[in-house]
Amino acid sequence: MSKYTEDDLREELKTKEYEYGFFTDIESDTFPIGLNEDIVRAISKKKDEPQWMTDWRLEAFKIWKDMTEPEWANVNYKKPDFQSIAYYSAPTSVDPNKTLDDVDPDLLAMYKKLGISVDEQKKMNNVAMDIVVDSVSVATTFKKTLAEKGIIFMSISEAIKEHPELVKKYIGTIVPIKDNFYAALNSAVFSDGSFCYIPKGVKCPMELSTYFRINQGGTGQFERTLLVADEGSYVSYLEGCTAPSRDENQLHAAVVELIALDDAEIKYSTVQNWFPGNSEGKGGVYNFVTKRGLCEKNAKISWTQVETGSAVTWKYPSCILKGDNSVGEFYSIAVTNNFQQADTGTKMIHIGKNTKSTIISKGISAGKSQNSYRGLVQINSRADNARNFSQCDSLLMGNECGAHTFPYIEAKNKTAKVEHEATTSKIGEDQIFYCNQRGIDTEKAIALIVNGFSKEVLNKLPMEFAIEAQKLLEISLEGSVG
Amino acid sequence: MLKINNLHASVEDKGILKGINLEVKAGEVHAIMGPNGSGKSTLASVIAGKEEYEVTDGSIIFEGEDIEELAAEERAHKGVFLSFQYPVEIPGVSVTNFIKTAINESRKAKGLEDMPAKDMLKLIRDKADLLEMDRKFLSRSLNEGFSGGEKKRNEIFQMAMLEPKLAILDETDSGLDIDALRIVANGVNKLKSKDNAVVVITHYQRLLDYIVPDFVHVLYNGKIVKSGGKELAHELEEKGYDWIKEEVNA
Ligand SMILES: Nc1ncnc2c1ncn2[C@@H]1O[C@H](COP(=O)(O)OP(=O)(O)O)[C@@H](O)[C@H]1O
Numbered sequence: 001m002s003k004y005t006e007d008d009l010r011e012e013l014k015t016k017e018y019e020y021g022f023f024t025d026i027e028s029d030t031f032p033i034g035l036n037e038d039i040v041r042a043i044s045k046k047k048d049e050p051q052w053m054t055d056w057r058l059e060a061f062k063i064w065k066d067m068t069e070p071e072w073a074n075v076n077y078k079k080p081d082f083q084s085i086a087y088y089s090a091p092t093s094v095d096p097n098k099t100l101d102d103v104d105p106d107l108l109a110m111y112k113k114l115g116i117s118v119d120e121q122k123k124m125n126n127v128a129m130d131i132v133v134d135s136v137s138v139a140t141t142f143k144k145t146l147a148e149k150g151i152i153f154m155s156i157s158e159a160i161k162e163h164p165e166l167v168k169k170y171i172g173t174i175v176p177i178k179d180n181f182y183a184a185l186n187s188a189v190f191s192d193g194s195f196c197y198i199p200k201g202v203k204c205p206m207e208l209s210t211y212f213r214i215n216q217g218g219t220g221q222f223e224r225t226l227l228v229a230d231e232g233s234y235v236s237y238l239e240g241c242t243a244p245s246r247d248e249n250q251l252h253a254a255v256v257e258l259i260a261l262d263d264a265e266i267k268y269s270t271v272q273n274w275f276p277g278n279s280e281g282k283g284g285v286y287n288f289v290t291k292r293g294l295c296e297k298n299a300k301i302s303w304t305q306v307e308t309g310s311a312v313t314w315k316y317p318s319c320i321l322k323g324d325n326s327v328g329e330f331y332s333i334a335v336t337n338n339f340q341q342a343d344t345g346t347k348m349i350h351i352g353k354n355t356k357s358t359i360i361s362k363g364i365s366a367g368k369s370q371n372s373y374r375g376l377v378q379i380n381s382r383a384d385n386a387r388n389f390s391q392c393d394s395l396l397m398g399n400e401c402g403a404h405t406f407p408y409i410e411a412k413n414k415t416a417k418v419e420h421e422a423t424t425s426k427i428g429e430d431q432i433f434y435c436n437q438r439g440i441d442t443e444k445a446i447a448l449i450v451n452g453f454s455k456e457v458l459n460k461l462p463m464e465f466a467i468e469a470q471k472l473l474e475i476s477l478e479g480s481v482g
Numbered sequence: 483m484l485k486i487n488n489l490h491a492s493v494e495d496k497g498i499l500k501g502i503n504l505e506v507k508a509g510e511v512h513a514i515m516g517p518n519g520s521g522k523s524t525l526a527s528v529i530a531g532k533e534e535y536e537v538t539d540g541s542i543i544f545e546g547e548d549i550e551e552l553a554a555e556e557r558a559h560k561g562v563f564l565s566f567q568y569p570v571e572i573p574g575v576s577v578t579n580f581i582k583t584a585i586n587e588s589r590k591a592k593g594l595e596d597m598p599a600k601d602m603l604k605l606i607r608d609k610a611d612l613l614e615m616d617r618k619f620l621s622r623s624l625n626e627g628f629s630g631g632e633k634k635r636n637e638i639f640q641m642a643m644l645e646p647k648l649a650i651l652d653e654t655d656s657g658l659d660i661d662a663l664r665i666v667a668n669g670v671n672k673l674k675s676k677d678n679a680v681v682v683i684t685h686y687q688r689l690l691d692y693i694v695p696d697f698v699h700v701l702y703n704g705k706i707v708k709s710g711g712k713e714l715a716h717e718l719e720e721k722g723y724d725w726i727k728e729e730v731n732a
């Protein structure tokens with residue numbers, strides 16, 4: 001992706017339809033629809049999991065059964081029928097022991113369409129990549145290079161078998177099973193995802209990356225990511241997501257848990273481009289995600305997200321600033337177009353002394369979409385000298401979309417300093433005409449203005465993903481004005 | 483180069499231009515003067531192709547082609563440039579990034595490749611030097627927090643980069659102190675050639691001391707009511723517009 005030239009970009013922009021909307025006809029092994037204890041057991045068995053994992057899933061299932069779907073978010077959608085979804089789907093030709101070189105050629109062709117030629121990735125990008133199609137992790141590149149540093153980066157299914165002590169120690173500690181409806185569901189049925197452990201004092205020499213894709217129809221995707229940065233270590237992690245265009249709504253309910261031990265730093269970046277539904281609002285992915293990180297002493301976690309996809313998004317990457325002097329950051333761009341709805345934001349929980357958090361949220365709404373920022377800044381009584389700065393900017397295109405901001409502040413310590421700024425602006429005809437007059441057409445003008453608006457957040461992404469993100473912004477806003 | 487015949491234009495059904503006739507040939511400098519609200523900026527916008535304005539009658543011929551149906555960016559690609567009276571802000575987009583995009587979009591329209599980054603950088607530096615602009619200025623967000631004078635200087639910088647055939651400068655002198663005025667006028671003069679033309683919209687004689695017009699027109703109430711040589715500008719400076727209004731109303 002670092003090879004993108006502006007010409008490539010332009011070429012891609014000519015495609016008006018959702019770019020990743022192809023379906024790859026790969027033979028799949030898909031479970032019958034519906035959810036009950038037997039399905040949960042069967043998933044666990046399929047993955048050859050140890051008993052403790054099976055028990056953990058069953059407990060989660062029990063808890064989930066008694067929970068109800070949350071309704072407080074500013075989104076409207078037809079509730080998924082959890083009994084009409086298949087909870088496990090795997091391309092049959094994938095054998096977890098295979099290396100990249102003998103991966104199904106159809107799968108490889110699919111990666112190519114995704115713009116992630118794995119070979120090139122390996123050579124050029126210095127990005128180690130794990131790819132999850134439907135429910136199963138297909139290949140993890142760079143394993144050896146990482147292993148030399150003691151870094152563990154593999155699918156969570158493998159990790160459960162190969163590093164049970166680590167998984168067992170941390171899974172569910174940051175996002176407990178009971179945390180919320182979708183987290184409980186995920187805990188019961190999670191199919192795959194990534195696991196990463198950075199040992200003490202190790203600075204991960206490359207970006208780690210996971211690419212998620214829902215391929216099979218009628219399935220949900222429930223991946224689980226667990227990332228542990230041991231004391232004094234550093235890692236930058238990226239995830240990207242796409243799904244084919246389908247008329248039906250597909251459910252994606254992921255859980256991501258980050259643990260930054262003393263003096264560790266985790267940068268977690270997401271470029272989310274699940275199918276948003278068509279221009280009439282039909283189809284699209286329901287993206288209900290729980291992401292949370294814990295910072296111990298002097299640790300730092302930065303969440304950066306570019307959200308352009310999904311029909312409905314419900315997502316609040318959060319930081320628990322438990323250790324003194326720990327730092328949490330949240331940089332977000334959320335774009336909604338057509339009938340998309342996004343309710344996204346963050347929670348910054350200040351527990352330790354001198355903890356600091358920064359929230360920069362950029363919402364861009366077009367079409368008939370609704371875009372909400374929801375953020376909680378909580379300063380606990382022990383958190384002397386806690387600091388927060390929040391800035392929420394909304395950009396509106398047209399008159400039929402909505403932007404909403406719901407900032408919640410709970411400060412229980414008098415020494416806390418919390419600042420909140422919010423702006424709402426519209427792309428003006430004068431701005432567009434100004435660009436037009438300089439020879440820049442309206443589509444390009446909007447891209448330019450939107451990129452300018454989002455710059456503070458785009459700047460936080462690793463270079464090659466910043467380019468991809470810019471491209472996505474342009475694609476998702478095509479046809480939104482004029 | 484530019485031939486405007488009996489041009490009528492309105493906005494929101496309100497007639498603003500009421501039969502403009504104007505011919506600008508290559509190598510010429512025209513000045514358009516006139517009281518506030520007489521339609522000068524509207525004329526500039528209509529030539530540049532702002533969609534809000536509806537042409538209800540007449541025609542605009544540029545280089546032998548009726549450009550009425552062309553979008554604003556297409557007119558720009560053909561070499562029409564407007565230095566705005568009120569340049570807009572585009573937060574987060576640097577002066578450099580903006581002009582780079584503008585140049586490459588125009589090249590694309592002509593079937594050319596993007597300008598190589600090295601050449602672009604050199605061109606930007608040369609033109610910034612021509613207008614005595616601080617390099618730091620180039621990385622600031624377009625027009626955001628610019629002083630009036632900085633905005634105008636930036637407009638002429640863009641003109642210097644784009645090298646248009648027809649440049650319309652709408653009150654480029656307002657907001658400039660005397661030193662900046664000299665620099666900007668000097669920049670415009672350096673870009674002048676026998677192949678291009680400049681239309682200067684202004685209230686003041688002082689700009690015309692630097693950019694000397696071949697013709698001066700007075701626009702009043704949507705019409706060109708008087709045309710003459712550069713001495714007309716002096717006369718207006720001395721006597722104001724009242725005598726013209728009286729002539730028209732008589
Ligand atoms: N977008 C617009 N909507 C309504 N009226 C306008 C608009 N633009 C210009 N006008 C009106 O047209 C007239 C001419 O304006 P303008 O061209 O800006 O004059 P000048 O530049 O000569 O001062 C004024 O009465 C102004 O109020």
Ligand SMILES: [Mg+2]
Pocket residue numbers: 522523524567652653
């Ligand atoms: Mg004016």
